[in-house]
Amino acid sequence: MALLSLTPFLSLAVFGLLATPAGFxxxxxxxxxxxxxxxxxxxxxxxxxTVWLGFTSSAPVSFGGFQVDxxxxxxSGVLLIVAIFVTIASLQYMREDPNKGPFFGLLLLSTxxxxxxxxxxxxxxxYVGWELMSIPTYALTAFRKKDPNSNEAAMKFFVLSAxxxxxxxxxxxxxxGITGSTGLTAIASSLSTAGPDVRPFGVLAIxxxxxxxxxxxxxxxxxxxxxxxxxxxxxxxxAFLAAGAKMAAFAAAxxxxxxxxxxxNVDFYSTFAIVAVVTMSVGNVAALMQKSFTRLLAYSSIAxxxxxxxxxxxxxxxxxxxxxxxxxxxxxxxxxxxxxxxFVAAAAVATKLSITDLDSFNGLSRRxxxxxxxxxxxxxxxxxxxxxxxxxxxxxxxxxxxxxxxxWGGYLALAALINSGFSMxxxxxxIKRMYFDEPQDxxxxxxxxxxxxxxxxxxxxxxxxxIYPDPWIRLAQSAAAALVGSRGL
Amino acid sequence: MIGLLSIAIFLPxxxxxxxxxxGRKNPKMAKILGVGTTAIVFAISILILVVFQYGxxxxxxSESAPWAGSFGLNYKVGIDGISLxxxxxxxxxxxxxxxxxxxxxxxxxxxxxxxxxxxxTGIIGVFTSLNLILFYLFWxxxxxxxxxxxxxxxxxxxxxxxxxxxxFTYSGSAVMLFGFLALxxxxxxxxxxxxxxxxxxxxxxxxxxxxxxxxxxxxxxTFVGFAVKLPIFPLHTWLPDAHVEAPAPVSVLLAGLLLKMxxxxxxxxxxxxxxxxxxxxxxxxxTIGLITMxxxxxxxxxxxxxxxxxxxxxxxxxxxxxxGAFTAxxxxxxxxxxxxxxxxxxxxxxxxxxxxxxxxxxxxNIDELKGLRGKMPQTVSLLFLASMAAMAVxxxxxxxxxxxxxxxALSVSYLFAIAIVAPALTVGYFLWMLRRVAMTPPVxxxxxxxxxSILILVxxxxxxxxxxVYPPPILGSVIAPTVEKWVGTIVGLGAR
Numbered sequence: 001m002a003l004l005s006l007t008p009f010l011s012l013a014v015f016g017l018l019a020t021p022a023g024f025x026x027x028x029x030x031x032x033x034x035x036x037x038x039x040x041x042x043x044x045x046x047x048x049x050t051v052w053l054g055f056t057s058s059a060p061v062s063f064g065g066f067q068v069d070x071x072x073x074x075x076s077g078v079l080l081i082v083a084i085f086v087t088i089a090s091l092q093y094m095r096e097d098p099n100k101g102p103f104f105g106l107l108l109l110s111t112x113x114x115x116x117x118x119x120x121x122x123x124x125x126x127y128v129g130w131e132l133m134s135i136p137t138y139a140l141t142a143f144r145k146k147d148p149n150s151n152e153a154a155m156k157f158f159v160l161s162a163x164x165x166x167x168x169x170x171x172x173x174x175x176x177g178i179t180g181s182t183g184l185t186a187i188a189s190s191l192s193t194a195g196p197d198v199r200p201f202g203v204l205a206i207x208x209x210x211x212x213x214x215x216x217x218x219x220x221x222x223x224x225x226x227x228x229x230x231x232x233x234x235x236x237x238x239a240f241l242a243a244g245a246k247m248a249a250f251a252a253a254x255x256x257x258x259x260x261x262x263x264x265n266v267d268f269y270s271t272f273a274i275v276a277v278v279t280m281s282v283g284n285v286a287a288l289m290q291k292s293f294t295r296l297l298a299y300s301s302i303a304x305x306x307x308x309x310x311x312x313x314x315x316x317x318x319x320x321x322x323x324x325x326x327x328x329x330x331x332x333x334x335x336x337x338x339x340x341x342x343f344v345a346a347a348a349v350a351t352k353l354s355i356t357d358l359d360s361f362n363g364l365s366r367r368x369x370x371x372x373x374x375x376x377x378x379x380x381x382x383x384x385x386x387x388x389x390x391x392x393x394x395x396x397x398x399x400x401x402x403x404x405x406x407x408w409g410g411y412l413a414l415a416a417l418i419n420s421g422f423s424m425x426x427x428x429x430x431i432k433r434m435y436f437d438e439p440q441d442x443x444x445x446x447x448x449x450x451x452x453x454x455x456x457x458x459x460x461x462x463x464x465x466x467i468y469p470d471p472w473i474r475l476a477q478s479a480a481a482a483l484v485g486s487r488g489l
Numbered sequence: 490m491i492g493l494l495s496i497a498i499f500l501p502x503x504x505x506x507x508x509x510x511x512g513r514k515n516p517k518m519a520k521i522l523g524v525g526t527t528a529i530v531f532a533i534s535i536l537i538l539v540v541f542q543y544g545x546x547x548x549x550x551s552e553s554a555p556w557a558g559s560f561g562l563n564y565k566v567g568i569d570g571i572s573l574x575x576x577x578x579x580x581x582x583x584x585x586x587x588x589x590x591x592x593x594x595x596x597x598x599x600x601x602x603x604x605x606x607x608x609x610t611g612i613i614g615v616f617t618s619l620n621l622i623l624f625y626l627f628w629x630x631x632x633x634x635x636x637x638x639x640x641x642x643x644x645x646x647x648x649x650x651x652x653x654x655x656x657f658t659y660s661g662s663a664v665m666l667f668g669f670l671a672l673x674x675x676x677x678x679x680x681x682x683x684x685x686x687x688x689x690x691x692x693x694x695x696x697x698x699x700x701x702x703x704x705x706x707x708x709x710x711t712f713v714g715f716a717v718k719l720p721i722f723p724l725h726t727w728l729p730d731a732h733v734e735a736p737a738p739v740s741v742l743l744a745g746l747l748l749k750m751x752x753x754x755x756x757x758x759x760x761x762x763x764x765x766x767x768x769x770x771x772x773x774x775x776t777i778g779l780i781t782m783x784x785x786x787x788x789x790x791x792x793x794x795x796x797x798x799x800x801x802x803x804x805x806x807x808x809x810x811x812x813g814a815f816t817a818x819x820x821x822x823x824x825x826x827x828x829x830x831x832x833x834x835x836x837x838x839x840x841x842x843x844x845x846x847x848x849x850x851x852x853x854n855i856d857e858l859k860g861l862r863g864k865m866p867q868t869v870s871l872l873f874l875a876s877m878a879a880m881a882v883x884x885x886x887x888x889x890x891x892x893x894x895x896x897x898a899l900s901v902s903y904l905f906a907i908a909i910v911a912p913a914l915t916v917g918y919f920l921w922m923l924r925r926v927a928m929t930p931p932v933x934x935x936x937x938x939x940x941x942s943i944l945i946l947v948x949x950x951x952x953x954x955x956x957x958v959y960p961p962p963i964l965g966s967v968i969a970p971t972v973e974k975w976v977g978t979i980v981g982l983g984a985r
Contacts (some may be wrong), residue, residue, distance in 0.1 A: 323560075383659075385633065386626040395622065395670060396560065402674035410706070414667050421663030428636070428655045436640040436648045470557040477559060 005068040007049035008115060010077055014384045015042025018109030023101015026208025036094075039087050039354060043111070047080040054475075060486065065122020065183055069486055074329060074479035075118035075251045077359035078336045082243045083111040085454050089344040090236045092450040093351065106136035107240065114248035118159025121259065121486065122180040123172045126252055130168060133248055134161050134216075135242060141233040145220040160225045164215035174201050175260075183366035184260040185488045191264035199266075206268055209256055210275070211441045216249035217305050219275050220282040227290075227298040231364040235350050238294060241345030242301045243336040250308055250332060257312055258325070259487050269404075273313035273412050293346050293356040296426065297339070300382060303423060304335050307397055307416060314400045321481045324400020329483075330476035331393035334465065338381045338390060341458030347374045348451035361430060364406035368447050372434045374455040381462050384420050392473065394420060405406025491883030493540065494554045494566045497533045497580070498627075498872035500612045501526055501578050501606035508606060522592055523602030527584040527609060534580035541573060543966040546974035548619065548690075556623075561673070561686050565619040574830040574963060575616045575753055581733050581952075582745040583609045583835050588945050589841045590738040590979030593848060594642060601642065604634035612746050616753060619689040625662070628754075631747060632658055635731075635739070643734040650734035652725075657727040658717055665714020665754075668707040675703050680916040693762060697982045701765050708766035712759055712774070718751030719807045722781040737844020740796070744803045745837035749829045752810040756825060760977050764982035771815045771984075775898065778811030779908055786914035790921070794853050796843045798922060799836065802879055806832045807913055812908065813894035817984045821897020822972045827964060829873070831886035831953060835878040838949035842872055845946075849936050855925050863931025868938055871946050872927060876919045878953050881912055885957040889964070 015038055023035035060069030087107060091327050094100055113132030120126040138161070142154030166170040176182055178198045179190035194202060215222040230238040257268065283303030290296040311328020348371050349364070350356050381388035394416075401413040465472050504526045512519025542549060551567035568576060576901035587605060594601050607630065614627030631853045632655065640651035669687070677685020678693040687690065696704065728748075732740050760767060785804030792798035806828065813825030847853045849865060862869045878885040881892075891912060938946075956963050 163962065212873040296848060380633065385659075386622075386629050391626075392557070392560070392627075394664075398667070399670040399674055402671050403677070410671060414664075414710075417663045417667045417670075418660070421660035425652075425656050428652055428659070431636075431653050432640060432648055436651065468556075468557075470559055473557055473559045 002061045005053055005057060007053070008046040008080070009033070009112060009119070010044050011045040011049065012108050012112035012115070015039065015045070016105055016112055019108055020101045020105035023099070023104070024290065033100050034093050035101040035104040036087065039108055040084070042435075043080055043084045043087060047077065047084065050076045050080060055428060060482065061120070065125045066119055067121045067486060068119055070438045070482035071254075071479045071486065072115070072119040074361065074475065075247070075332070076115040076335050079111060079114045079118070079167055080246055082240065082336050082340050083107065084249070085340045085344060085458065086236050086240045086244070089239070089347055089451060089454050090234075092448050093234060093236045093347050099143075103140065106140050110136035110140070110240070111244065114244055114251075117248045118251040118255070120252070120255065121184045123175065123184070123187075123256075126256070127165075127168060127172060130165065130252065133245060134165065137245055140237045140240070141229055143234055143237065149232040149403070151232075152223055152235070153229045156225050157229040160222070164212045164470040165383045167208045167211035171205045171212055172332075174205040174208065178202055178205070184255065185486075188263040188487055189261045191261065194264060202264055203266055206261060206264075206266060209253075209261070210268070210271065210476055213249050213253040213256075213455060214275070217246055217253065217309075218302050219305055219309060220279045221482045223279070223282070223302050226302060227295045230298040231292060234293065235343055238297070238346070239340045242297065242343060243339040246305065247332050247336050253312065254328075254483060258316070258483055262316070262487070269313050269315050269406065270408070272309050273406075276306045276309035276313055277412065277415045278306075279303070279309060280416060282407075282411075282424075284419050284423045287423070288429075291357055293349065293358060293361065294343075296358070296430070297342050297346060300358075300423070300426070301339055303419065304331075304339070304382065306419070307331060307394060308335065310397050310401050310412060310416060313412065314404050315406070316484060321477060321484055322400055323396055323403055325483070326477040326480040327393055327398075327400050329479050330473060331390070331397055333472065333476065334381070334389040334393045337458055337461050337465075338378050338457025341374065341455055341462070342378045342382070344451055344454045344458070345371050347380065348448060348455070351448065352445045358430065358433060361433045362437040363442075364434040367439055367441070367443065367445045370447050370452050371455065375434065376431050377459050379431060381466070383427045387461050387463070387466040389469070389472075391466060392469040393476075396473070492550055493533060493537050494550050494568065494617050495552055496611070497530055497537065497576075497858050498566065498610055498617065500533070501536060501613075502610035505603040505606040505610075509599050509603035512602060516598035519598040519602045523605055524584070524587045524591065526606055527580070527587040530609065530613070531580040531584045534577055537568070537573075539578070541568070544970050546570065547972045551619070561677075561684065562622050563620050563688055564623060565688055566590075566614075566617040566623075567619050568617055569822035569828050570967045570969070571756060572616045572753070573967055574826060575749055578749070578830055578833040579609070579612045579616055579746055582741060582833060583612070583947055585837065585841070585945055586738040586741040586745075589741065589844070589942075590736075591738055592939075592942065593688055593738055593844050597641065600637075604637055608634040608638075608742065612742075612750070615750050616829060621672065621687040621689065621692070623687075625666055625669060628662060628750065631750065632662075635743065635747065638739040638742075639731055639735045642736045642739065644736075645734075646730065647734045650730040654727050654731040657724070661714045661717030661724070661984075665711045665949055668714070671703070671707050671710070674697060675707075685823075690776040696762050697764055697766075698805065701769070704763045704766040705769060708759055708763040708770060712755070712770075715751045715754040715759060716777075719748060719755065719811060720751065720804065721777050721808075721811060722784050722804075725781070725785075728804060729797055729800045732803070733794060733797050737796075737847070738841055740800070740840040740844070741837040743839055744800065745833040747770075748803055748807055749833055752807060752814070752825065752829045755811065756814045756822065760817065760822070761979060764979040764984040767815065767979065767984040769815060771817060773816040775812050775901075775905070778808045778813075778815065779905070781805075781809075782808030782908065782911035783914065786911050786918065790914060790918040792918075793855055794927070795846070795855050795858065795922065796840070796853050798855070798918065799839045799843055802839070802915070803836055805911060806836070806879070809891055809894045810913070812905070813897055816897040816901045817976060817979060818897040818900055819969070819973050819976050820893045820900065822976055823964060823968045824893025826972065827886065828890035828894060828966050830963070831878070831890050831956070834949050834953050835875060835885070835887055838871075838875045838946055839879060841949075842868065842875060842946060845938055845942055849938065855922055858926045859929040860932030861926050862929070864936045865938065866931075866935070867943055868946075869927045871943070873923065874950055875946075876923055878950070878957075880916045880919050883957075886953050886960065888957060889960050
């Protein structure tokens with residue numbers, strides 16, 4: 001029975017390997033080929049089994065360093081939703097591309113890497129998941145191989161990611177040197193009794209972990225690659241990087257810091273608090289100055305990463321699960337939906353207008369009313385306007401921060417709220433462009449059905465979670481409890 | 490069981506969808522559904538008036554249901570003597586403003602009335618919710634339709650004004666939200682049995698035990714959010730732009746209802762929840778109120794645009810609310826609540842009239858409106874009456890409310906005698922405006938309003954005159970019992 005809990009992983013692996021060859025087969029006249037459908041089938045099986053496992057399994061199932069618990073399933077659900085949205089949008093976006101097989105195959109394998117990250121309780125497995133997630137995304141970013149922007153973006157992304165992987169390996173080896181183990185629970189028990197002689201190495205390992213994860217999470221000052229990568233990559237891959245890879249990096253960071261390192265008597269919470277404030281402030285201020293839609297999304301995603309980081313700045317006790325951590329996980333879910341949908345909307349605009357500078361959004365509501373409406377909802381959700389989903393997770397994150405035993409907790413929350421208020425300036429500005437400004441070209445644009453399906457699905461989710469958040473909050477709380485529980489102390 | 494309040498809150502939002510869908514093809518349908526819904530909601534509020542038990546101090550018609558129980562969130566609504574007058578002007582002004590929009594809004598009717606109904610849900614929700622997060626939710630719901638109202642249906646500088654409005658008020662409410670979240674966290678520790686809560690009644694019991702620095706932190710941050718909306722002197726700059734650029738019926742909503750959200754929040758949360766903080770902060774808050782009163786009146790004196798002048802009247806008159814509330818006396822607080830009621834009606838009438846005048850003459854410049862008596866004699870008579878209401882001439886409800894505020898202020902300190910300057914200035918700028926607009930030789934040709942427009946305007950006057958001549962039904966049996974109870978409580982806890 002325990003093997004059943006591997007269904008999501010196996011489904012992704014099997015269908016991921018099948019997708020590439022399936023790309024060579026196609027229906028008689030359709031350009032699409034079988035690859036996208038194999039991809040969707042794989043993701044659907046994975047998502048259904050994840051949900052089913054989430055409802056039925058009570059105790060975590062562990063295979064050595066590979067643990068399937070509610071935390072794993074939570075992230076797996078979030079990342080699979082992202083992957084499904086990205087795949088469906090790519091049906092349209094990659095319609096003209098001859099290499100659909102590899103595209104969808106790589107997408108699945110990268111998703112597999114992401115959920116392996118969420119499942120890993122061992123640093124070696126974590127690193128395998130990390131690379132399995134990263135390497136396909138380099139290729140996906142460079143997928144438009146004749147487009148110099150795409151290549152430049154991929155190059156920049158690759159160099160920085162490779163650096164982050166190297167730093168992670170270094171951090172892992174340091175931790176292994178101190179504790180003699182790569183399993184997170186063993187590391188935790190060893191670190192809790194660590195003497196003063198190993199302390200500098202432990203601190204160095206923590207710094208390296210923060211930097212290593214930080215590159216993928218795009219926290220300031222390791223955020224430089226994000227705007228370029230999002231702009232150069234195919235737009236749907238931008239969604240995959242922003243909502244998928246980034247959140248998977250958070251999953252890894254949650255596991256490593258909360259399960260492994262929290263036992264070590266080092267105040268990494270304050271570090272995360274500072275990084276969080278800097279990240280959200282830089283993201284929000286820079287977003288205001290952008291002239292391209294994808295770059296604006298990139299900086300807004302940097303700012304959102306700052307909010308999620310507040311979850312790592314919330315210290316916890318074993319007796320109760322902190323509100324901030326549950327809020328962080330809830331925000332991961334909401335952010336993933338919002339950001340994926342935002343990129344899909346960008347893809348819808350990009351396929352029709354060929355440019356995505358902000359001026360082309362002027363008066364968009366008259367040319368693409370459905371797209372504009374969903375962009376407005378998504379942006380209000382990102383800004384945290386109730387009753388949309390982003391509001392409740394922010395409230396939980398910020399309240400969690402005020403609860404924190406540190407005296408800076410309140411200031412952190414205040415800084416985050418001021419940031420949140422400030423962020424309305426660029427979200428509102430874009431809504432103003434779409435609804436209040438006059439378009440240069442009045443002609444109505446046909447909105448592709450595939451994108452609209454994704455956007456409407458996302459919009460309904462955004463409202464549904466926002467209006468009745470209770471089950472989702474419970475879900476995030478039990479995922480957070482599973483994470484804290486997996487410390488096994 | 491769904492109660493009257495929930496129906497009043499959610500009916501407009503539910504009917505917004507059919508209004509939008511049916512109205513897209515057929516603008517007339519949108520108008521009928523929009524105005525019809527506001528009329529139904531007004532009828533429900535009349536029903537609430539009938540059911541309401543007068544002379545009682547507690548919350549009535551309360552409803553409670555778990556909403557996000559995992560996070561201490563409950564759906565909790567109820568009204569007392571402070572919220573009832575505001576609920577009534579909310580439904581009444583919504584109806585009149587929707588009716589006034591019939592002529593004054595000329596395009597995109599489906600979107601307009603759908604947003605209008607969402608706005609009404611928000612505003613009724615603000616005045617009735619008894620849970621901090623629920624309150625915040627409705628508070629923000631009001632914001633979004635208003636942003637679109639100004640941005641789409643506004644005047645020439647609508648884009649600038651709408652964005653300025655959005656950024657000002659959203660930033661203010663983000664700071665306010667900090668106060669709410671901090672309350673939840675600081676009263677959610679093990680020292681307070683029962684777990685953390687956002688419920689108003691729970692917090693009202695717990696907060697007096699909160700240490701003074703924490704109370705101050707929450708009182709100051711929430712004050713920022715409410716003060717932006719009210720608005721107070723340095724944070725008011727969004728107001729003239731938003732009010733002037735908004736279409737006239739929306740200005741009615743802005744001045745008549747949106748500003749009252751700030752005043753209501755100040756009284757309901759800032760004043761009544763933090764007695765210790767009030768004892769420290771009241772001199773500052775009342776002084777700010779005083780400055781706002783006098784500043785608003787002085788700026789209105791030099792306004793050339795009649796709509797801008799009316800907009801600045803709001804700054805002037807909402808200062809009374811701040812001053813009256815933080816005297817923490819029965820007279821002052823009752824006056825503040827009554828002032829919101831009467832100012833909402835008077836200013837609504839003035840704004841709607843400015844819209845009609847603009848529509849019929851093509852100008853809002855006071856100097857160009859010379860001789861308006863010849864063109865619109867009946868409107869000018871109504872303008873006289875509305876101005877008299879705004880000047881707080883005895884016989885209008887505004888007189889009683891301003892009198893109470895100043896009485897409350899003087900009972901606290903004779904220094905507040907300076908407040909007398911404000912009504913004097915108010916009379917000054919209104920009379921000067923009337924002299925230029927109405928008391929100049931008439932210029933024809935006649936271009937009078939339709940009868941239905943005049944009836945809408947007269948509707949504003951009815952409650953103003955009734956309660957101006959005979960205030961006890963609202964002041965004695967609705968506002969006073971609640972205010973007496975609350976002020977007694979907070980004074981007992983050291984607010985004075």
